[in-house]
Amino acid sequence: MESTVTARHSEPAAGATASNAVIRVEELHKYYEMGETRVHALRGVSMEIERGEFVAIMGASGSGKSTFMNILGCLDRPSEGRYLLEGVDVSQYDKRTLAGIRNQKIGFVFQGFNLLARTTALENTELPTLYTKIDNNERHKRAREALEMVGLADRAGHFPSQMSGGQQQRVAIARALVNRPSILLADEPTGNLDSRTSVEIIDIFQRLNEGGLTVAMVTHEHDIAQFARRVLVFRDGKIRRDEAVANRPRAAEVLKTLPTLED
Numbered sequence: 001m002e003s004t005v006t007a008r009h010s011e012p013a014a015g016a017t018a019s020n021a022v023i024r025v026e027e028l029h030k031y032y033e034m035g036e037t038r039v040h041a042l043r044g045v046s047m048e049i050e051r052g053e054f055v056a057i058m059g060a061s062g063s064g065k066s067t068f069m070n071i072l073g074c075l076d077r078p079s080e081g082r083y084l085l086e087g088v089d090v091s092q093y094d095k096r097t098l099a100g101i102r103n104q105k106i107g108f109v110f111q112g113f114n115l116l117a118r119t120t121a122l123e124n125t126e127l128p129t130l131y132t133k134i135d136n137n138e139r140h141k142r143a144r145e146a147l148e149m150v151g152l153a154d155r156a157g158h159f160p161s162q163m164s165g166g167q168q169q170r171v172a173i174a175r176a177l178v179n180r181p182s183i184l185l186a187d188e189p190t191g192n193l194d195s196r197t198s199v200e201i202i203d204i205f206q207r208l209n210e211g212g213l214t215v216a217m218v219t220h221e222h223d224i225a226q227f228a229r230r231v232l233v234f235r236d237g238k239i240r241r242d243e244a245v246a247n248r249p250r251a252a253e254v255l256k257t258l259p260t261l262e263d
């Protein structure tokens with residue numbers, strides 16, 4: 001009899017190992033060479049993130065969080081160790097190949113939004129699709145869908161200067177989603193936002209995660225980390241704690257208790 005179970009996500013690539021881990025790192029090290037000195041930013045990091053997880057990454061300034069996220073996001077390569085993305089070892093891929101993989105599999109959100117100034121919300125959202133083969137109609141359709149997902153359908157024609165910080169960050173999230181990645185990575189996505197707006201952004205992450213998206217985000221704020229399902233704490237380039245969050249709050253519920261700007 002034929003199986004009635006349909007795979008929700010694409011099959012792993014040839015050569016991939018059977019595992020539920022979307023991300024698996026083994027003994028990662030990262031050195032930055034600075035003239036005479038050498039910074040050892042990651043000192044043997046091993047961990048896995050399974051499909052559907054929502055992980056918060058915490059730790060003091062300089063502990064290696066961004067270095068780690070940049071490797072996960074294929075923005076940089078480890079000096080030593082292995083990184084398996086959906087079962088495929090990408091540790092030694094060249095920059096160009098990594099860029100292709102990133103565009104296809106990973107959405108990345110930065111603290112500073114990084115939107116193009118003279119470009120509308122819709123056009124900003126469309127940017128990552130320019131490196132894919134989809135046609136213009138599909139491009140617009142996907143960008144509108146992504147803006148809808150973040151509650152900004154009515155701001156498609158606005159320029160970044162015509163939007164609040166929270167709205168700009170939502171455009172950045174829409175842009176990260178437009179190629180339908182399997183992982184969303186965010187490095188201090190709420191770092192420039194006030195507390196209510198931060199929870200609004202986390203509400204979007206929780207909704208996306210409940211829809212099946214794997215999410216990992218760096219945050220300095222303990223309160224924000226508690227919205228994730230799991231918290232990793234970095235210290236001196238290593239993971240010092242790795243714990244599940246008990247009784248995590250629902251951002252949508254917390255929002256009801258927070259004053260709005262009009263109040």
Ligand SMILES: Nc1ncnc2c1ncn2[C@@H]1O[C@H](COP(=O)(O)OP(=O)(O)OP(=O)(O)O)[C@@H](O)[C@H]1O
Nearest residue numbers: 032034039041059060061062063064065066067068
């Ligand atoms: N491009 C670079 N060149 C040289 N050293 C770097 C570079 N990027 C980071 N470092 C160093 O590597 C270490 C880890 O930095 P990283 O940016 O990963 O920390 P972080 O945990 O993200 O800190 P923060 O909370 O301040 O963002 C630090 O000592 C930093 O100075």
Ligand SMILES: [Mg+2]
Nearest residue numbers: 065066067187
């Ligand atoms: Mg950082």
